[in-house]
Amino acid sequence: TDPIMRRSPDITKTRTAKSEQLLRIGNHDFTMRPGFGGPAIPVGVDVQIESLDSISEVDMDFTVTLYLRHYWKDERLSFPSTNNQSMTFDSRLVKKIWVPDMFFVHSKRSFTHDTTTDNVMLRVHPDGNVLYSLRVTVTAMCNMDLSRFPLDTQTCSLEIEKSWYSHAHAYTDEDLMLYWKKGNNSLSTDERISLSQFLIQKFHTTTKLAFYSSTGWYNRLYITFTLRRHIFFFLLQIYFPATLMVMLSWVSFWIDRRAVPARVPLGITTVLTMSTIITGVNASMPRVSYIKAVDIYLWVSFVFVFLSVIEYAAVNYLTTVQERRERKLRDRLPCTCGLSHSGQIMMTSSYNDVDINATGNYGATEDRRERLLMQLALEGDRTSDLVKTRNGYATLLIDTHSIDKYSRVIFPGAYALFNIIYWSIYS
Numbered sequence: 001t002d003p004i005m006r007r008s009p010d011i012t013k014t015r016t017a018k019s020e021q022l023l024r025i026g027n028h029d030f031t032m033r034p035g036f037g038g039p040a041i042p043v044g045v046d047v048q049i050e051s052l053d054s055i056s057e058v059d060m061d062f063t064v065t066l067y068l069r070h071y072w073k074d075e076r077l078s079f080p081s082t083n084n085q086s087m088t089f090d091s092r093l094v095k096k097i098w099v100p101d102m103f104f105v106h107s108k109r110s111f112t113h114d115t116t117t118d119n120v121m122l123r124v125h126p127d128g129n130v131l132y133s134l135r136v137t138v139t140a141m142c143n144m145d146l147s148r149f150p151l152d153t154q155t156c157s158l159e160i161e162k163s164w165y166s167h168a169h170a171y172t173d174e175d176l177m178l179y180w181k182k183g184n185n186s187l188s189t190d191e192r193i194s195l196s197q198f199l200i201q202k203f204h205t206t207t208k209l210a211f212y213s214s215t216g217w218y219n220r221l222y223i224t225f226t227l228r229r230h231i232f233f234f235l236l237q238i239y240f241p242a243t244l245m246v247m248l249s250w251v252s253f254w255i256d257r258r259a260v261p262a263r264v265p266l267g268i269t270t271v272l273t274m275s276t277i278i279t280g281v282n283a284s285m286p287r288v289s290y291i292k293a294v295d296i297y298l299w300v301s302f303v304f305v306f307l308s309v310i311e312y313a314a315v316n317y318l319t320t321v322q323e324r325r326e327r328k329l330r331d332r333l334p335c336t337c338g339l340s341h342s343g344q345i346m347m348t349s350s351y352n353d354v355d356i357n358a359t360g361n362y363g364a365t366e367d368r369r370e371r372l373l374m375q376l377a378l379e380g381d382r383t384s385d386l387v388k389t390r391n392g393y394a395t396l397l398i399d400t401h402s403i404d405k406y407s408r409v410i411f412p413g414a415y416a417l418f419n420i421i422y423w424s425i426y427s
Contacts, residue, residue, distance in 0.1 A: 022079045022087075023097075023124065030098040033175060034074040040174055043100045044071035044181030045160065045221055049189040050135070055154070055198060055227065057146065058286050061108055062156050063139045070100055070132040071181050078128035086125045091118040099132050100176060105159035105210075105220065106141040113137065146285070149292045150234040151426040153201075158223040161210060178219035180205050187223060198227040238294060242277055242301045245270045246415055249308035253408045257315045267309035274302045293426050300422075304415055308407075315403050 034041050046069050053063040077097065079087075099122075104110055112134050113119040119135035142156035162176050180186035187205050194200070206222040249270040252263045278298045285292070 023077050024079075025093075025096055030076070030096065033098055034072070034076065036175075040177045041072060042177045042179060043162075044179055045069065045102075046071075046181040046186040047188075047223060049187070049193065049203065049223075051190065052193050052195060052200065052225075053137075055142070055156075055195065057144060057149070058284070060142055060144055060286065061139055062142050063137065064158060065135070065137045066158075067133060067135055068102070068160075069181075070102070071130070072100065073127070073129050074098065075128040077124050077130060079124075079126055081126035084126055086123050089122040089124070091120040091122075094120060094122050094132070097122075100162060100178075102160055102162060104138050104140055105161050108139045108141060110136060110138040146288055146292050147290055148426055149285070149294055150229050150231060150238075151293055153226060153228045154198075155224060155226050157225075160221040160223070162218055174216075176219075178207070178221055180207060180221060195227070196230075197233065198229055201226040201228050234294070238277065238281060239297065242274065242298055243419075245273050245277070246301050246304045247412075249305045250408070250411055252308060252312055253404050253411070257312070257319055257404060260316065263312050267305075267312060270305045271302075271309060274298070274305050278302065297422060300418055301415075304411065308411065311403065311407050318403070 048067040048069075050065045050067060053065060055062045074097070113136070121131075121133045123131040123133075138158065140156075140158055142154070144152075144154050144156075146152060160178070162178060184205060187203055189203055203223065203225045206224065208220050208222065210218050210220040212218065249267065252266050255262050255266075257263075281294060281298065
């Protein structure tokens with residue numbers, strides 16, 4: 001045969017076969033744990049967080065990608081070596097030996113990466129010490145308390161436990177003991193990890209026992225991380241627009257009370273805008289059964305906007321009643337032709353000042369003339385009925401004007417007080 005055409009042997013298969021012979025894979029039952037029947041086998045674990053991909057308030061979960069490493073000793077895999085050099089294998093050998101089968105408690109989805117090949121590594125030392133590492137992405141549940149949203153701090157945990165349902169032999173803590181390999185230093189993170197909405201404050205590890213009534217006690221490892229939400233995004237998207245809408249509703253207090261086409265659309269626009277902001281916020285949030293911090297701010301702001309509309313309704317109603325009384329008095333006025341106005345105007349200058357402040361320039365000339373004549377007639381009429389009517393009229397006029405006047409102070413002051421209390425509590 002031509003040596004050029006001769007097929008060279010498959011070196012990979014030859015090396016695999018030699019490795020299996022060296023590790024004596026066929027001589028042992030690897031469906032059982034190392035030292036079965038003896039004391040519990042310790043399995044050390046350490047984790048490297050590669051990325052914290054997302055946090056979802058709607059689904060109440062988080063997604064994390066990590067390197068999960070297991071350390072244990074299996075004397076069945078010991079082999080002779082002159083230089084004490086370890087051997088590294090891929091996922092093909094993992095399927096032929098015993099490995100601790102872990103699972104993530106409360107996980108919704110998880111997978112081992114397989115691009116470009118399975119991201120799994122097995123390293124065996126001559127004395128039987130084994131390192132088993134794999135790259136995993138896990139989406140796990142995180143019970144969030146959103147009562148302080150968006151001024152909240154969340155704590156989520158990734159829980160690792162020995163699987164108790166995958167084999168006929170469910171290893172409890174009497175057979176397999178999980179522990180953090182390097183104690184508090186068993187968790188390492190990439191310094192470049194960042195989230196758009198959260199500041200990662202700290203990671204830490206703990207160990208607890210979990211009890212199942214049907215199978216017993218199991219070791220459970222916890223990776224706990226604390227996240228603090230960035231507030232600036234929500235200030236721009238929620239708090240500032242809501243505050244501006246409330247301030248815009250106060251503009252109506254400076255608009256003449258008889259300018260209905262100006263004040264009514266302004267009030268309705270601010271109410272509808274606040275409703276849109278509240279609907280938009282709730283659409284991106286889970287339907288929790290408690291009040292969130294952002295709900296308090298938005299609904300109090302909505303109440304302020306709504307009260308500004310109610311305030312104008314009250315002013316408009318009282319103004320209408322006032323005008324009805326004016327018409328009745330006008331019908332009862334005698335002819336004022338030829339009156340000497342100079343003395344009478346001096347007598348009623350206080351009323352004229354009030355009227356100017358109350359009405360501004362909206363039809364001021366004609367209105368002041370009619371009211372001045374009315375007041376002149378009232379000043380000249382000494383009967384008790386007209387005196388009572390005049391007093392009632394004057395009181396009504398002052399109250400109508402005062403509602404807008406006092407609202408200019410009360411509304412901003414109350415809203416400023418609310419903001420001081422709100423931010424002092426939730427900041």
